[in-house]
Amino acid sequence: MRIKKWLPTIIIAGVAGLVLAFALGQLLPTLRTTESGIVVDINDPKLINRGKYIARTADCVACHTTLNGEAYAGGLPMLTPLGAIYSTNITPDKRTGIGDYTFDDFNNAIKHGVRKDNNALYPAMPYPSYQIMPDKDVAAMYAYFMTEVKAVYQPNKDSELPPIFNWRWPLAYWQAIFAPKREFIAEASTVALTRGQYLVEGPGHCGSCHTERGIGFQELALSNAESNAFLGGAVIDGWRAKSLRGEYEGLSTWSTEELIDFFKTGRTDTTSAFGAMAEVVEHSTQYMTEEDLYAMSVYLKALSPTDGKPVYTPKKTDTTTQKLLDGVYDSRGAILYAEYCQICHRADGQGVPRIFPALAGNSAVFSKEADSVLQITLSGGRMPKTPHDRMAFTMPEFSHLSDADIAEVVNYIRNSWTNQASKIDVNDVVRMRHFLRKKPKTGTDIAPNLSINAASKGASHE
Known part of the structure; x- marks a missing residue:
């Protein structure tokens, strides 16, 4: 009898709580957005070229291009335990892409995970890493995308997540808990180590694959200063993304020269990139300058082993x-x-x-x-x-x-x-x-000539 008596009150309180949670979920993304006051000259050739290079370091093409599809037009399926979500069209098409984005719209999406309509983006977009990129670098990317990338009409696909889980407003709470605003804080005093830390922690978003995720699918650490779980290795998309730290299963047996060679060519005398890492080399690191490759390599080699993981393994005789x-x-x-x-x-x-x-x-x-x-x-x-x-x-x-x-x-x-x-x-x-059987063919299944240099000929885009 008591339950029946209080049932209407419980229902009303539940509905009111849901309405309040929805309203707050709509408000939270607006608290993340910023107005930079930056005016971007999207026709500046130097800015465009710089933006193209930064887009390479950020490896935007890998997630926003399907097998044999138009570069940056989206539609790449990303599997989750609850269903697939699809990358979006980031070409400057005004109907289906980002052609009507202002620089601030673009900046808020890249760094804060908030779309032009103030809805939160799925954390498959590595905005927790991109957040430390300076506005001037994002401005250069904006000039590149708006001027040199080919506009492609390709409507975005809805996610295949079940009802409730495909709602956007709960993502605002995820962002508030797991992706708070942060800035780049250099850990070392040398130019090379600082640059390497920035590339690895920021545009390179290495932690997105190489750092374990928690119960909320959040990276357990976004920087080495937080924890040495950062870059300690993880399983993602059916691949083991190896530890990039100083243990035996990580990089203790690699030299700096081997890392540079690997980032540049996708192979060394003893190993080669495969799976998702092959895509990173093919679409991103092979285009990086010698200085940036060196910076990333020396930074990774400077990382300590993950707690509890051996630097060496017991000796074993080869029989x-x-x-x-x-x-x-x-x-x-x-x-x-x-x-x-x-x-x-x-x-x-x-x-x-x-x-x-x-x-x-x-x-x-x-x-x-x-x-x-x-x-x-x-x-x-x-x-x-x-x-x-x-x-x-x-x-x-x-x-x-x-x-x-x-x-x-x-x-x-x-x-x-x-x-x-x-x-x-x-x-x-x-x-x-x-x-x-469920995994779509992507990445290194893409025709080998789909590279930034090849695709830009005649189409003026990656």
Whole structure:
């Protein structure tokens, strides 16, 4: 009886609370926006060229271009546990793009995650990182997008999130909690380290992939000053984005020169970029100046190991190489490796410099999570195409192998030579196959000639 008596009051209070939460959710984005007072000369050639370079460092094209689609026209699906959301059209088309955005509209979207209509943007847009970019850099990007990018009429797609979860106003609360306003604070006194920190923490938004996320899908740290969880590695989009810190599974075995080479070409003598990182190299880092590549590399090498992660691993004697050379196949995994992998990656697991990556001593292979190894084994991949190497090599997919065989060969690779890793089972393979069936083909599946230089010829845009 008491419940019935109070039920109308409870309902009224609930509705009133929801209305109040909605009203506040509508107000919060307006508190994030700013008026810069900056007047941008979008016809200034120097400003446009600078904006093009900054857009490269921010890797805008990777998320806003679909497979074989028009550059920056949006529509790229991004999978979430609740459904796909789609990147938006950021060409200067006035009907479907950002052609009617003022500089302040553009700046508020880039740095604060607020659209022209004052609705919050999904955090798939890395505005928590872009927030530290100075207004003058965003102004240069604005000139580039408004003047040199080709206007494309392409309506934006609605998200596939279920009702309630696709509402925009609750995102304002996410922004208030997880993306508060912040500015760049240099941690070092040298010019190179400061520039490298800025590029990594800001436009490069490296933490978006390489930092673990919390229960609210927020990055656990946005800078090294917050926590050494920053850039400590994460699993995203079915790939293991490795730690970029000083532990063994991170960058302790990399030299500064190797990092520069990797950012510039997508490969070194022992490894190559694949998956999402191949897109970063192909569309962003290969175009960066030597000074910026050096700055990023020395900054990353200066990061300490993540708490609790070893800088070195226990010694292990390589018994794999000689067995393979002698034709001693003492497991199903060894047989499969000899049949499908050895011709490229060699008996010693060292591959061929700049052609076939090494599997022995490769942290992508023996990392705690086997997602990257499973995904590239099942779906294949290709190196990024750059002018620094004559050819970009492709790894074929081996999805025709049974789940049991995939598990066997992956476990063999992760624990052969000097590699030491936890074992996976058939269920891990099944889960990855299920994930790949839903995953759209993007990124390095895009035709190799879709680069900033190639696309700009005749179209005047990336």
